[in-house]
Amino acid sequence: MAAMFSLLQVLLLVLALQHSAVATNCKERERHALLELKKGFKDPSKRLFSWEGQDNCCMWEGVQCDNKTGNVIGLDLRNTVSYYQEVGDLYIISSRLEGAGFKGTIPSCLGNLSSLQTLDLSNNGVYQYEPSHQWLSHLTSLQHLVVSGVTFSSNSSTSLLLALNKLPSLVEISLSDCMLESIPLFIPILNFSSLSILDLSENNINSSMPGWFFNLSILEYLDLTSNDFHGRVSHNLVNMTSLKSLNLGVNDFSEDAIPESIGSLCNLDTLDLSRWNISKRFAEFGGVFSGCLRNSLTHLHLSSASLKGIIPDWIGDIKNLQVLDLSNNFLYGSVPSSLARLSSLQEMILVSNELNGTVPEDIGKLSELVNLNLGENHLNVVLSETHFTKLEKLEILFLSYNPLVFNVSSHWNPPFILKTLRISSCSLGTQFPTWLQTQHELHALDMSDVGIADTAPIWFWNLTTKLFSLDLSHNQIEGSIPKTSSFRDSFSIDLSSNRFSGTLPEFGSITRILDLSNNTFSGHIPASIGERMPDMFYLSASMNKLSGRVPSSLCQMKGMGAVDLSKNQLSGELPDCWLNSSALQILDFSNNNVIGGIPESICDMPSLTSLHLSNNNLSGEFPVSLKKCSGLTALDLSHNSFTGSIPTWIGESLSSLDILSLKSNIFLDHIPPEISQLTSLQILDLSSNNLSGPLPRTLGNFSVMQVPQKIGKGLRNVQDYKESLLLILKGREDEYNIKLLSLLKVIDFSGNHLSGDIPEDLTSLYGLQALNLSGNYLEGEIPNKLGRLQQLETLDLSRNELTGSIPWSFSNLSFLNHLNVSYNHLTGRVPSGNQMNTFTDPSIYIGNDLCGFPLGVECAKDGERNREGPSEEEDDEEDDVMLWWYIGSTSGFAVGFWSVWGVLIFKKSWRYGWFYYTNIVCGMIYVAVVLSFARIKKKMMMLMIFRGREG
Numbered sequence: 001m002a003a004m005f006s007l008l009q010v011l012l013l014v015l016a017l018q019h020s021a022v023a024t025n026c027k028e029r030e031r032h033a034l035l036e037l038k039k040g041f042k043d044p045s046k047r048l049f050s051w052e053g054q055d056n057c058c059m060w061e062g063v064q065c066d067n068k069t070g071n072v073i074g075l076d077l078r079n080t081v082s083y084y085q086e087v088g089d090l091y092i093i094s095s096r097l098e099g100a101g102f103k104g105t106i107p108s109c110l111g112n113l114s115s116l117q118t119l120d121l122s123n124n125g126v127y128q129y130e131p132s133h134q135w136l137s138h139l140t141s142l143q144h145l146v147v148s149g150v151t152f153s154s155n156s157s158t159s160l161l162l163a164l165n166k167l168p169s170l171v172e173i174s175l176s177d178c179m180l181e182s183i184p185l186f187i188p189i190l191n192f193s194s195l196s197i198l199d200l201s202e203n204n205i206n207s208s209m210p211g212w213f214f215n216l217s218i219l220e221y222l223d224l225t226s227n228d229f230h231g232r233v234s235h236n237l238v239n240m241t242s243l244k245s246l247n248l249g250v251n252d253f254s255e256d257a258i259p260e261s262i263g264s265l266c267n268l269d270t271l272d273l274s275r276w277n278i279s280k281r282f283a284e285f286g287g288v289f290s291g292c293l294r295n296s297l298t299h300l301h302l303s304s305a306s307l308k309g310i311i312p313d314w315i316g317d318i319k320n321l322q323v324l325d326l327s328n329n330f331l332y333g334s335v336p337s338s339l340a341r342l343s344s345l346q347e348m349i350l351v352s353n354e355l356n357g358t359v360p361e362d363i364g365k366l367s368e369l370v371n372l373n374l375g376e377n378h379l380n381v382v383l384s385e386t387h388f389t390k391l392e393k394l395e396i397l398f399l400s401y402n403p404l405v406f407n408v409s410s411h412w413n414p415p416f417i418l419k420t421l422r423i424s425s426c427s428l429g430t431q432f433p434t435w436l437q438t439q440h441e442l443h444a445l446d447m448s449d450v451g452i453a454d455t456a457p458i459w460f461w462n463l464t465t466k467l468f469s470l471d472l473s474h475n476q477i478e479g480s481i482p483k484t485s486s487f488r489d490s491f492s493i494d495l496s497s498n499r500f501s502g503t504l505p506e507f508g509s510i511t512r513i514l515d516l517s518n519n520t521f522s523g524h525i526p527a528s529i530g531e532r533m534p535d536m537f538y539l540s541a542s543m544n545k546l547s548g549r550v551p552s553s554l555c556q557m558k559g560m561g562a563v564d565l566s567k568n569q570l571s572g573e574l575p576d577c578w579l580n581s582s583a584l585q586i587l588d589f590s591n592n593n594v595i596g597g598i599p600e601s602i603c604d605m606p607s608l609t610s611l612h613l614s615n616n617n618l619s620g621e622f623p624v625s626l627k628k629c630s631g632l633t634a635l636d637l638s639h640n641s642f643t644g645s646i647p648t649w650i651g652e653s654l655s656s657l658d659i660l661s662l663k664s665n666i667f668l669d670h671i672p673p674e675i676s677q678l679t680s681l682q683i684l685d686l687s688s689n690n691l692s693g694p695l696p697r698t699l700g701n702f703s704v705m706q707v708p709q710k711i712g713k714g715l716r717n718v719q720d721y722k723e724s725l726l727l728i729l730k731g732r733e734d735e736y737n738i739k740l741l742s743l744l745k746v747i748d749f750s751g752n753h754l755s756g757d758i759p760e761d762l763t764s765l766y767g768l769q770a771l772n773l774s775g776n777y778l779e780g781e782i783p784n785k786l787g788r789l790q791q792l793e794t795l796d797l798s799r800n801e802l803t804g805s806i807p808w809s810f811s812n813l814s815f816l817n818h819l820n821v822s823y824n825h826l827t828g829r830v831p832s833g834n835q836m837n838t839f840t841d842p843s844i845y846i847g848n849d850l851c852g853f854p855l856g857v858e859c860a861k862d863g864e865r866n867r868e869g870p871s872e873e874e875d876d877e878e879d880d881v882m883l884w885w886y887i888g889s890t891s892g893f894a895v896g897f898w899s900v901w902g903v904l905i906f907k908k909s910w911r912y913g914w915f916y917y918t919n920i921v922c923g924m925i926y927v928a929v930v931l932s933f934a935r936i937k938k939k940m941m942m943l944m945i946f947r948g949r950e951g
C-alpha cells in the first residue's frame, strides 16, 4: 500500500508541478540558485530550455512555487531513464534518457531554496555529495527527497544520511539505485521524527541492519530490497509498529528463520523476503503467520527463497491475501485446496516449483484472480472447465512446462478475457482450440509444442491485431496466413516448425523477431521487407521453399542482428548494399541457389561475425573485400565454385576466425603458411579443392587446437539462430550444430593434391579431435608422435603414398573411433592393444602391406615389435559436455549481447523476477516476461546504459 502511495504521490506531484503556472514572482536568490544548478547539467534537456533570462522562475518547467510567498517549494528534475509498457505479463522497456543528466557536485547555492519541500532529481547521472557543502542542512522544509537512480560517489552515502537526519520535516527518503555502499550503523541523536518512507533498495549497501531503524516508530514503508545487508534481523522489529510494507528481499541476511517478531506487526500488509536463502520447510513458519499478521497481510513475496516441502494449509488462513508469490522454490505436492478460501486473491504465483500433486477444482471460485501462474512444475493433471468457473477477472494464465492436459470442450465459453496465455508444452489436443476465438484481448500467446495438428482457422488471424508476442512453434499447424492478417502490434512472432504454407503475409512494422523457419512457405520474400520492418532484429525463414532474389531492402534493417534464409530456393545475386551502420552479426544464405560473388560491401558491416554461404553457386576468387572483415569468426564458403588461391593475407586479416570452411570449391595452389596465424581456429576444412604443394610447416601454431580442453570460447548466438556446418567426421558428411561445433577441433585437408610428408609440427595440436588428410599425395612415414593427440576421435590418412609402419603409439588414442589408413604403402604389423583392438573392420587397412589383427595375415616373426607402445600420461579430464553446453550457451549469449547491443545493467532484484523469455532488440528495447508481479512498477525503473553502436 505504501509503495502505491508513494507512486501516486509522485504522479500527483508531477501533475501539480505541470499546472502550477502561477503568477507569483520568484525570489532572486532562488532564481540564481536554479541557474547555478542548471550549469551542472551536461546537456540541459528540453525541459531546462525554459530556465533562462529574467523570467519568473516559478514559470520554469519543473519548478513549483508557493503561490503566496513565491518561494520555490518543489523541484522536479526527474529523468525518465526507461519507460515500460505493460501488456499482459510482458513488459517492454525502452531506453529513453531524456535529459542528459547531472555531473559533478550539486552547487551549494541549492541551499538557498530554503522553502523547498519536494526535491526530485531521479535518474540524473552522477552526483557528488560533498559533506562540506552544507546546502542540504539549509533545506529545513524538505519533506520529500527523491534521488533514485542518481549515482553517488562511493564515500558519500554515510555522510548523506547523517545530513538528512538533521532535516526535521523529512517524510520520504528515496535513495533507490544510487550505488550506495554503506549506511551509518549508529546515529548519535536520531531525528527522522516524521519519516514514513525509507527506500534504500537497489544499492550495494554491505551492512547489518542498523539498530536505529527499529526506532523509526512511525515508519510505514521500508525497502531494503537488493542490497548486501547481512546478519540476523533483530527481534526489535516489533518496535516498528507502524510498518505497513517491509521489503527485505535479495540480500544476504542469515539463513535463520524469518524473525517470529514479524508476526506481531499488526499493520503489515506487504512482506517481501524473496531471495532469502531460507532452505527450510515452508510448513515450519506457521508461527510467524499465526500472529495478527495473519489478518493484515495482503502481499506475500517468498520467491526464490529455497523453500522446501509442501505448501502448508495455513496459507489459506491469511485471509486477506491478494498476492501470493512462492515462485522458484522447491515446493512439491498439491496446490492446497485451502488456497481456494483466499477470496481476495488476485495473483497466485507458484511458477517454477516441483508441484506434482493435484490442482483443486475449487480454485475456480477465486473470482478476484487476475494472474494464475502454475507454470514450470510437474503437474500431471487434467484441468477442466470447472477449474475456471468463476475466474471472470483472469487476465494471465500461465501453465507452460507442465505435463498437464488442458481438457475443455471445443465449444467452451470461458468466463475470462485473457491478456496472456502461456500453455507451452501442455497437451491441448490435436484440434485448434475453438474457445480461443473469444479471447480477443490477447497480448501474448504462447501455444508452442501443444500437439495441435490442424489448420489454423481464419478467425485466429483476427486475434493477431493486438498480439504483442505470438509463439505457435513446434506444432503441426497447417494453412496459409491471410494477406490481410494484422500483426499490427506484434513484436515477436514465432511460427517455426509447423506446416504453414503459401506466400509470406505482411507483418507489422514493429516486428523485431520473426521466426518462420521449418515450414513450407513459398514465393518471394517481399521486396519491401526492409522498409516495412526497419527495426527487425532477428529474421529466420530458413527451411522453407522461398524463391526469387534476396531483397536489397534487407540492407536497410540497421538493427538486425541475424538473418537466416538458409535452406530455401533463393536465386540471383546477393544484394551489395550493406551499410557500415548495420549491427548485423550473422548472415546465413547457405543452401540456396544464389550466384555471383561475395558482395563487396559485406565487410562494411562492423559487427559481422558469421558468414554462411555454403551450398550455392557462388564463384570468383577469394574476395579481397573480405580483408576488411576482421571481426569475422565463422566463414563458410563450402560447396560453391570459388577458385584461385587462398590469399596470404587471410592469416592477418581474418585473425578472429574460429571456423573456416572452404571445402568443395576449386581453390588452387598451395596452402599459404600464413594460415597458421589463425590461432583461434577450431575448425579448418579445406577439403575437396585443388590445393597442391606441401602442408605448411607451421600448422602447430593453431593455439586453440593445442589445448585438450573442450571448453572452447563462446560462439555466436543471436536469438534462436542455430549455426551449423557440414563436416565429414565419421566417414560421412553430417550437419553439426553450434553446440557440437564449439566442442570440436578439426582439420580436414582431404581430397586435394597435397604432397610431401606429414609435418611433425602437427603433432603439437593436442586438442585435435579429427584429422583428415586422405586423398592426397602425402608421402613419408606417419609421425610416431601422432599417437600423442589423445583427443583424436577421427583419423583418416587413407589414399596417400605413406610408407613405413603404423606407429604403435596409435594404441594410446583412447577416444579414437574412426580410423582409416587404407590405400597407402604401409607395411608391418597393425598395432594392437587398447582402442586398436576395437577396429575389427579390415577395410580400414586395405591396400597396404600390413599384417596382424584384424587382417588375418600373419606377420613374419622377425617383423614383430614390442607390443607395448610408449606409454603417455593419461589426461583424465572428464567429457563434461553438459558443463560445456551451459557455458557455451551462456557466453554465446553474452557475446552476442554485449558486443552489439550495449551494456544493460540489470537490477539485482530482477534476479528474483522471472525471465521466461528475453530478447534484446534493436539495441534499444528489452522485453522480459516478469512472471512475478512483485512490485513491478519499481522494478521497471531499470537503468539502461547503452554504449550505442559506435561503442
Ligand SMILES: *[C@@H]1O[C@H](CO)[C@@H](O)[C@H](O)[C@H]1NC(C)=O
Binding pocket: 067, 068
Ligand atoms: C494556492 O494553491 C492552493 C493549492 O493549489 C490553493 O488551494 C489556494 O487557493 C491557492 N492560493 C492562492 C492565494 O491562490
Ligand SMILES: *[C@@H]1O[C@H](CO)[C@@H](O)[C@H](O)[C@H]1NC(C)=O
Binding pocket: 214, 215, 235, 236, 238, 239
Ligand atoms: C524496543 O526498542 C528498545 C530499544 O530501542 C528496547 O529496549 C525494547 O526492548 C524494544 N521493545 C521490544 C518489545 O523489543
Ligand SMILES: *[C@@H]1O[C@H](CO)[C@@H](O)[C@H](O)[C@H]1NC(C)=O
Binding pocket: 332, 333, 356, 357
Ligand atoms: C511428489 O514429489 C515428492 C517429492 O519428490 C514425492 O515424495 C511424492 O511421492 C511425489 N508425489 C507424486 C504424486 O508423484
Ligand SMILES: *[C@@H]1O[C@H](CO)[C@@H](O)[C@H](O)[C@H]1NC(C)=O
Binding pocket: 458, 459, 462
Ligand atoms: C476478421 O476481421 C474482419 C475485420 O475486422 C472482419 O470483417 C471479419 O469478419 C473477421 N473474420 C472473422 C472470421 O472473424
Ligand SMILES: *[C@@H]1O[C@H](CO)[C@@H](O)[C@H](O)[C@H]1NC(C)=O
Binding pocket: 474, 475, 476, 497, 498, 518
Ligand atoms: C521441423 O518441424 C517438424 C514439425 O513440427 C518437426 O518435427 C521437426 O523436428 C522440425 N525440424 C527441425 C530441424 O527443427
